Amino acid sequence: MSTDRSRSVGSPRARAAGGPPRASNPSRSCPRRVSTCGRPAIPCRSMELHCRWMEQFSGVARRSRGRAGLIDFVTYPEHGVHTCAVGRRVRSVVLIAPGRTDPPPGGSAVPDGSMRSSPAAGRPADREQSVDEIAITGTDLDIAGVFAVSRSVAGAVLADAGRANIEASWRFAIDEATRRPLYGRSTGVGANRTVPVTGDRTAHALDLLRSHATSAGAPRSADRVRAMLVIRLNQLAAGGSGAGPGLADGLVGMLRADALPVVREWGSIGTGDLSALATTALTLLGELPTVDGRTLPPVPFEGPDGLAFISSNAATLADAALGTTELLVLARACLGIAALTFAAVDGNAEAFAPAVRQATPFPGVGVVCASMRRLVGEGDARPPARIQDPFGLRALPQVMGPVLDALSGANAVLVRMINAPSENPVLLPPTDTAPGQVAHHGAFYASYLQSALDGLNLAVAQSGQLVMARLATLIEPAFTGLAPFLSDGTPGASGVMVCEYVAASALGELRAAAQPAGLQTVTLSRGVEEDASFASLAASATRRMAGPLRTLLAAELVAAVRAHRMRAASVTGPVGELLEVCAALPAATEDRDLTEDLRIAEELLPSIARLVPLTG
Known part of the structure; x- marks a missing residue:
């Protein structure tokens, strides 16, 4: 089959x-x-x-x-x-x-x-x-x-189609290597690109992998490594690397057995994840142990496979894919928590009216406005308390809209790069409609990804400031009619005061992570490689931003739920459903350590996100 x-x-x-696969169940197709x-x-x-x-x-x-x-x-x-x-x-x-x-x-x-x-x-x-x-x-x-x-x-x-692509590029590369010099096959790499390789090319390729496996830092988590492996497998299946099928089969076996390489944190500058992939190759060849100490039987390997396998940004793409996905979950949760805050301070829904889509004609704004109308426009909505709200609510579409648009744009870049044969040189075999092509190029320079992620990170950091603004609204009696800091009314009580400090600390971390990686530059390899995209830094920042953003949202959630409980007003519709999800949050209002409240609030974020529609 x-x-x-x-x-x-x-x-x-x-x-x-080595057991046989279970047969397909046609009824499940x-x-x-x-x-x-x-x-x-x-x-x-x-x-x-x-x-x-x-x-x-x-x-x-x-x-x-x-x-x-x-x-x-x-x-x-x-x-x-x-x-x-x-x-x-x-x-x-x-x-x-x-x-x-x-x-x-x-x-x-x-x-x-x-x-x-x-x-x-x-x-x-x-x-x-x-x-x-x-x-x-x-x-x-x-x-x-x-x-x-x-x-x-x-x-x-x-898949059969993927294997055919790999084998066609492999055969084409073997043929082309007899006709012309090919970087990394008949030459050295980097500043050694003009140095011809003589003697045993397989031995030279192994030395290349051993030297390029140099890395530092803590080992990456298993989910990040698995994501890297499947992305690299798919890129090989795109059919432009010239590598043989043995390495691709080895990646499949690695994933099946969950026999993961020890990929460390530092070594990439956004021009190819050479260290991560060289380590992976040596693990496939049995020279390095897996995370759990296993030694794998060596996969078939030939000299040209060395550079062909490591010429990829697969580890960077993996971090970006995991990071953007989690940020979308948190973006949805952010809208749900903002709806709770809106209802707690009797906000003005005109900020989400259909006219706003015309005033701010961008897709993300339309999504935010429509979603907020569904969240706060149903049930027992109270009359607005103000002609217009503070920016934390009034500018929500104009701040969260760019986050959604940036997520969409980053995804478009990711999908293209995950499915592209970006190896240098690229060796595209002939087809029925086109001759074979060989090109030495700079596609490994991941500037599209770096630019998309830098924009996303900045948009997310800006959204964090609005979370702080809404939290400030919730602790202010002028907006809630409740005691300062949502305390129990005891003179001088702190209530949720320190949640604001915790949120501010998280916001500082969020802003630090949003520093544009595109501002970085470096010159390496005897001046031959005179710049770098640092997309790897941008992807790492995207993945890291989820942590402080979770804390920010948790702080707002704790305050918003407490405000609703202290108001003791009947709340129905979507906001009522959101409050029901938050029933696990402690109800006591006396001054106490709120660390556990914040932890519970963080755990509630996926459930809140699930109740938030993204509709336009």
Whole structure:
């Protein structure tokens, strides 16, 4: 049976031991190839689920039972956002590139709770359960698939089409190497590009991997490494590296056995993740141990495979994919918490009126306005207390809109780069319509990604300031009619005062992480490489921003819920549902340590996000 379609496979342990894959269940394949609105759909892969693509930006599209649990799909085609929330065990989110009209299959798995990474992040409670596998073709891997693999919700299998692409480029490279010099094959690398390689080229390639595996810092978490591996596998399957199929098969085996390389934090400057991928290659060759101390049997390796394998930004793309996905979860939670604050201070909903979309004609603004109208415009809405609110509420569309637009733009860049043969040199074999092509180039210089992530990071940092502004509104009696700092009324009581300080500390961290990586520069390798994109720094910052943003949102949530409880007003509709989700927050208002309250609030963020529609 062709491997181009997703299939159910045995447990990771059985596969690692060489056991045969479990047969496919035809009844689980996608029954449709065209959505109900007439737009083309693609076959389901990650968890072989399907959903209806709704016209006019409708909300929940379909519920379907999958292995990971109950899944809700929410779509917003114009803005390019597709979100998916999975059951109680995991939450998931998918971004779609602008203009794409087909929903990606399955969903990306984001763990419930705080969503923090750890060395074992994302492993299901029962690793012995069978998982689905994504067919890697080199053309259609999306962030949903990357996340599913990173969290061990799905594995990866090299599709027939992907293998054909690899083998065609491999044969073409062998032929071209007899006709002309090729960088890294017949020459050294970097400043050694003019030095011809003589003697045993396989030995030279091994020396190249050994030297380039040099790195420093703490080992990366398992989810980040898995994401890197599946992205690199897909790039190889795009068919431009000239590497042989042995390394690609080795990556598939690594993921199946969860035998991960020890990839350290530092070594990349946004011109190729050479250290991370050289370490991976040496692990595949049995020269370096896996994270858990295993030594893998060596995969087939030839001299040209050395540079061909490590010429990629796969580790940077992995960080960016994981970071942007989590930021979308938090962006949705931010809107839900802002709705709670709005209701607690009797805000003015004119800030979200349809006219605002015309006054600020950007897709993200339309999403925020429509979502906020659905959240605060239903139920027992009270008359507004002011002709216009402070910026924390009034400028919410103009600040959160850019966040959503930046997420969409970053996703578009990510999807293109994940599915591009970006190796240097690129070796594109001949096809029925085009001759073979060889090009030495600078596609490894990831400036598109760096620019997209820098813009996203700045937008997220700006949104953090509005969280602080809303928190300041909640502790002010002029807006709530309650005691200062939402205290219990005891003279001099602090209430949630220190939550504001904690939030300010987190905001400082958020701003520090948002410093543009594009301002960095460096000259290396005897002056031959006179600049760098530092996209790796931007991606690391994107991933790190989720931590302080969670703390900021948790502080606002603690204050907003306390304000509602102290007002003791009847609240129905979506805001009432949001309050019900927050029932786990302690109700006591006397002065006490609120550290546990903030922790609980952080754990509630995915549940709040699930109640927030992204509609336009």
